[in-house]
Amino acid sequence: MTSRLALALLASVLPLSSQNQMPGPVYTADGALLPPQSYREWMFVGSNLDMGYSEAKAPKRSAFHNIYIQREAYREYAATGRFPDRTILVMEQVSAGTNASINKRGKFEDEFLGIEVALKDESRFPEKWAYFNFIGEGGKALPAARAQPKERCWACHNEHGAADNVFVQFYPVLRAARPR
Ligand code: HEC
Numbered sequence: 026m027t028s029r030l031a032l033a034l035l036a037s038v039l040p041l042s043s044q045n046q047m048p049g050p051v052y053t054a055d056g057a058l059l060p061p062q063s064y065r066e067w068m069f070v071g072s073n074l075d076m077g078y079s080e081a082k083a084p085k086r087s088a089f090h091n092i093y094i095q096r097e098a099y100r101e102y103a104a105t106g107r108f109p110d111r112t113i114l115v116m117e118q119v120s121a122g123t124n125a126s127i128n129k130r131g132k133f134e135d136e137f138l139g140i141e142v143a144l145k146d147e148s149r150f151p152e153k154w155a156y157f158n159f160i161g162e163g164g165k166a167l168p169a170a171r172a173q174p175k176e177r178c179w180a181c182h183n184e185h186g187a188a189d190n191v192f193v194q195f196y197p198v199l200r201a202a203r204p205r
Pocket of ligand 1: 073076078079090092114115116141142143156157158173177178179181182186190191192193195
């Protein structure tokens, strides 16, 4: 048996999470997270428009949230209902445009505003999941971001996310992957 065939056989019996092709988090030497590079080639699981999480604050600007996840993490979630270690969800924000080209009503995705990231890294974060905002002052893209304080992001995700801190209830592709 060639060693390549042996490897292919081995890969077919190992669980997905122990295979190493999944794009993972990349940190700077002092522990900040770099923005994931090729997330638009990942799995697109849903888009939300102008969702607000508190009654008080009106949205600054009409915007879509586009959510992406690594394909490998998606497959494991679909098979087991669990997000594997090193799962990354990218939430891309894009302003909602209207009145351009031939558009007369409705909204399209206009200007890229930036990304926020949810990352499961079990050996690094005591709560397993950590949250990162790559949108700086005045909307400037940050080259790296530190994990947000637990009460700022994690707490709400942990309490209200329908599966393992993730708001699968709002993502049609993840809902369909695990019908309840
Ligand atoms: C009060 C609740 C609440 C807080 C606080 C909160 N989020 Fe979320 N988050 C949500 C909801 C609801 C969604 C679902 C989709 C959306 O907003 O489009 C979401 C979705 C996300 C997603 C997409 C992946 C997922 O886990 O579903 C990321 C990434 C994210 N939030 C990052 C953050 C960051 C970073 C912070 C802190 C700066 C934060 N969130 C604080 C409620 C919250």
